[in-house]
Amino acid sequence: MNKERIARVTENMKKEGLEQIIVSSTTSLFYLTGLWIAPHERMIALYLDADGKAMLFGNEIFGITEQEIPLYTHTDSDNPVKQLAERVKGGKLGIDKFWSSKFLIGLMELRPDVKPVLGSAPVDLARMIKDKAEIEALRKSSAINDMVVKTIIGELKEGRRENELAARVNQLYLENGADCEGTQLVCFGANGADPHHDGDSTVIKAGDSATFDIFIPINRYWCDMTRTVFFKEVSAKQREVYELVKRANETAEKLIKPGMLLSDIDKIARDIITEGGYGKYFTHRLGHGIGLDCHEPPDVSGASNVAVQPGMAFSVEPGIYLPGEFGVRIEDLVIVTEDGCEVLNKASKELTVIE
Numbered sequence: 143m144n145k146e147r148i149a150r151v152t153e154n155m156k157k158e159g160l161e162q163i164i165v166s167s168t169t170s171l172f173y174l175t176g177l178w179i180a181p182h183e184r185m186i187a188l189y190l191d192a193d194g195k196a197m198l199f200g201n202e203i204f205g206i207t208e209q210e211i212p213l214y215t216h217t218d219s220d221n222p223v224k225q226l227a228e229r230v231k232g233g234k235l236g237i238d239k240f241w242s243s244k245f246l247i248g249l250m251e252l253r254p255d256v257k258p259v260l261g262s263a264p265v266d267l268a269r270m271i272k273d274k275a276e277i278e279a280l281r282k283s284s285a286i287n288d289m290v291v292k293t294i295i296g297e298l299k300e301g302r303r304e305n306e307l308a309a310r311v312n313q314l315y316l317e318n319g320a321d322c323e324g325t326q327l328v329c330f331g332a333n334g335a336d337p338h339h340d341g342d343s344t345v346i347k348a349g350d351s352a353t354f355d356i357f358i359p360i361n362r363y364w365c366d367m368t369r370t371v372f373f374k375e376v377s378a379k380q381r382e383v384y385e386l387v388k389r390a391n392e393t394a395e396k397l398i399k400p401g402m403l404l405s406d407i408d409k410i411a412r413d414i415i416t417e418g419g420y421g422k423y424f425t426h427r428l429g430h431g432i433g434l435d436c437h438e439p440p441d442v443s444g445a446s447n448v449a450v451q452p453g454m455a456f457s458v459e460p461g462i463y464l465p466g467e468f469g470v471r472i473e474d475l476v477i478v479t480e481d482g483c484e485v486l487n488k489a490s491k492e493l494t495v496i497e
């Protein structure tokens with residue numbers, strides 16, 4: 143149990159008008175209890191009330207040995223929500239956005255007096271502001287990412303395939319302490335015009351853009367960075383698009399400071415790309431929060447009317463995607479400080495043509 147974090151969550155519950163909540167996501171449970179449980183289809187639920195009272199409900203297969211929180215286990219032959227249903231209070235109950243509907247509906251059938259509402263905000267708001275240990279973990283994993291991106295760009299050679307380099311990125315991650323392998327986005331030429339193109343057997347050819355969007359958790363905390371380079375030659379249009387994306391990325395990073403809105407940061411980058419004539423080809427939000435999950439609050443989009451606060455960690459990743467031609471994205475992670483932001487990624491953003 144992390145008492146300081148639980149206290150922040152119960153404070154947020156009061157602000158949100160929630161007397162009781164259920165936390166079920168693996169990462170939120172880990173954040174609050176230090177237990178890492180991947181339940182798959184089975185049930186796990188941490189119950190919290192606004193006074194800080196906690197109960198843990200889970201399948202006995204998880205082997206939970208936590209001593210501080212009252213634990214109620216069930217087996218595969220039991221109704222998994224029965225014990226929880228016997229112990230929650232009537233009225234409003236905040237439910238984690240990731241809790242499976244099969245458990246929620248089961249609970250509603252047993253307890254028609256309980257009114258479930260979306261209840262992720264108290265934990266999300268706490269997780270949004272990183273503490274010292276989290277900031278250090280994010281710095282470490284991004285430092286490894288800087289090294290990996292430099293190595294992989296150095297290995298871009300004649301005949302190389304997207305999926306081959308994606309596998310190599312995973313190998314480099316594992317050699318440097320990553321928790322697992324992941325899907326790495328390596329996109330050559332026109333494939334780069336799809337922001338989420340998943341590396342296939344495409345071979346690099348002269349004149350291609352090559353986008354590397356690489357991300358993995360290391361000691362539970364994610365890194366996530368994108369660099370785009372050009373192979374053998376770069377056209378005037380590619381150069382123009384690259385410099386525009388770079389300026390959008392660097393200007394946004396330079397102007398981030400507490401007190402402005404997250405939507406203002408999106409607008410700074412978007413206005414630069416729009417004024418450069420490519421606004422309709424920047425098809426996604428500027429960024430996303432990052433921490434124990436690769437994508438988590440806060441959202442850095444035009445709809446995010448939330449004030450920037452010290453301790454927030456998020457990506458700044460403008461892109462321009464020209465269907466049938468090429469794509470450019472440049473992404474760094476930043477952590478908001480008292481008067482600006484710390485850019486975690488140091489890998490070069492200078493326009494690079496691989497010979």
Ligand SMILES: [Mn+2]
Nearest residue numbers: 366457459473
């Ligand atoms: Mn990202």
